[in-house]
Amino acid sequence: MSDSSPLRTAGRPGMPQQPTPSGRGVPAVWLALLAGPLSFGIAGPSLILPDAARDLGVSLGAATWIVTAFGWAIALGTPLMAGLQNHQGVRRALSACTALVALGAVLVAAVPSLPVLMLGSAAQGLGTAGFTTIAMSLTRSARSMGLVTSSLATVGAAAPLITDLTAGALSWRAGLALPALSLLAVPGVLHHRPADPSPESSFDPRGAALLTALVTALVFVPHSWPPAAACALTAGGLLWLHLRTRPDGFVPASILRAPVFLLTSGLAFLLAAVNFAMIYLLPALLTEQTGWSSGAVGMAILWPLLFGGVASYATIAATAKAPVKTVAVLFPGLAATGAVLAGAAASPVLLLTAQALTSLAAASGQGAFAARAAAAVPGDARATAMGQFNLCYLLGAAFGPAIAATLTG
Incomplete structure (x- = not known):
């Protein structure tokens, strides 16, 4: 339980700074x-x-x-x-x-x-x-x-x-x-x-260690997929067995039993991977087509990325009441369109349009899918679920540059 009384020592010399009232x-x-x-x-x-x-x-x-x-x-x-x-x-x-x-x-x-x-x-x-x-x-x-x-x-x-x-x-x-x-x-x-609240006593070190092993193995998949995939499967299997004995541990079993949570988290991973692969592919493609300096390329890609971030707010609001099936098709569809444009583009304008689409898909999808993932799990697991959801999105951010390096290698 947190201490509701304010601690006021700011005016006393030599005393450490204390938190202000929680209100x-x-x-x-x-x-x-x-x-x-x-x-x-x-x-x-x-x-x-x-x-x-x-x-x-x-x-x-x-x-x-x-x-x-x-x-x-x-x-x-x-x-x-x-x-x-x-x-x-x-x-x-x-x-x-x-x-x-x-x-x-x-x-x-x-x-x-x-x-x-x-x-x-x-x-x-x-x-x-x-x-x-x-x-x-x-x-x-x-x-x-x-x-x-x-x-x-x-x-x-x-x-x-x-x-x-x-x-x-x-x-x-x-x-x-x-x-x-x-x-x-x-x-x-x-x-x-x-x-700060009083420390809790239910930390699950084995679950945390197994999740660490799983994430580490997954990050290595784009670089050396056979051994990394084998390690990921092993770590994932051990984590699954651990959940049977510790269902309320570091990765609560309740969130893995929610199909909508699994679907939206997986799609968030894909959108992030496509978007960040594009961010790392686009400079080389633009330089090849135009001969621009790195500064000019940076200025050029600023605008589609800003567009994706700003337009995502309106997009998330417009799709707030849409069914899961609708957003599950809409945002991956935008990302796929951007990827196809990037692969076939013959002009800088089309390349920048492709980046705008993948940026909009990732930024909007992260917000829209997060809301649906949170609603799909029990209330007492939502905070943890958001951590796992963001893990999936950020894991996609780790995959993206590696995928781009493979495509350009």
């Missing part, structure tokens, strides 16, 4: 700043990976592991950091995430070695995944939640261009450290956060 809440602008920079790690490297590959002396496919490590970490970090927050409270979760993001930023900015860059990228991914989970959990209205999700979409749209400009002014390694901008929000969130 005030954290201003949404701090939550948006805490969550938004995560998108730098997903979409930002799309224009600078060729420079990274050249300086590191590796292939473009090998350099893509920097992004894959980040995608693996945010997919895994979403449920793991949600568990940390549930059991240890916001302050300790923020502290752990701050340490991870700061360490990761130092590693990617200072050490030009592919293994170290992967490690630093993964640390930033784990930390920013936790920041985003914390930000969403602290929202107190639909408006503040909208601002948080809008920050993710807006930063994601501008990330390739901003990262490229940062690389030009400083270095591509500095561009990889941009997720650390989320650290600017930590003092504000700490100051306004509500009092």
Whole structure:
């Protein structure tokens, strides 16, 4: 149970800052700043990976592991950091995430070695995944939640261009450290956060470990599918057996018994994979057709990505009461149309149109499918279900760049 009495020690020198009364809440602008920079790690490297590959002396496919490590970490970090927050409270979760993001930023900015860059990228991914989970959990209205999700979409749209400009002014390694901008929000969130609840005692370490093994194996599937698929099947089987003895554990069995949850989570994974594959394919296709500089390419792809993020709000509202079958056809259909256009496009206009369609499908599908996934599970499992749903979407974000590297390799 949380302590409802305010702790007022801010005016006493030398005393640690305490949470403000829970009724005030954290201003949404701090939550948006805490969550938004995560998108730098997903979409930002799309224009600078060729420079990274050249300086590191590796292939473009090998350099893509920097992004894959980040995608693996945010997919895994979403449920793991949600568990940390549930059991240890916001302050300790923020502290752990701050340490991870700061360490990761130092590693990617200072050490030009592919293994170290992967490690630093993964640390930033784990930390920013936790920041985003914390930000969403602290929202107190639909408006503040909208601002948080809008920050993710807006930063994601501008990330390739901003990262490229940062690389030009400083270095591509500095561009990889941009997720650390989320650290600017930590003092504000700490100051306004509500009092932490007492730690729970029902943490399921075996379930968490098995989920970690499953996600890790799945991330390796695009790179080395036979052994990775075998490992994924083994981890998935062990997790399923574990659910029979611990149905209320880290992955509640109740959400896996909901067909609509499974359907929407799977479709969210597919939409994210297509969208982020397009984000990494498009720069090379545009450069090949036009000869534009990386800055010009970044400016060009900014607009279809912004369109997808902004138009998704109206699209989600328009389909709010539509049956599951309708949205299950509509958004994958948009993504498929965009993929076909990209494969057959003979002009930059058609390529950018393809990106707009896949961006709209992913941004709208994430919101529309999340609402239906939440409604499909028992009320006491909805928070955990949202963590697992977001895991599926972010796992698709990890697959996308790897798929793009395979297609261009």
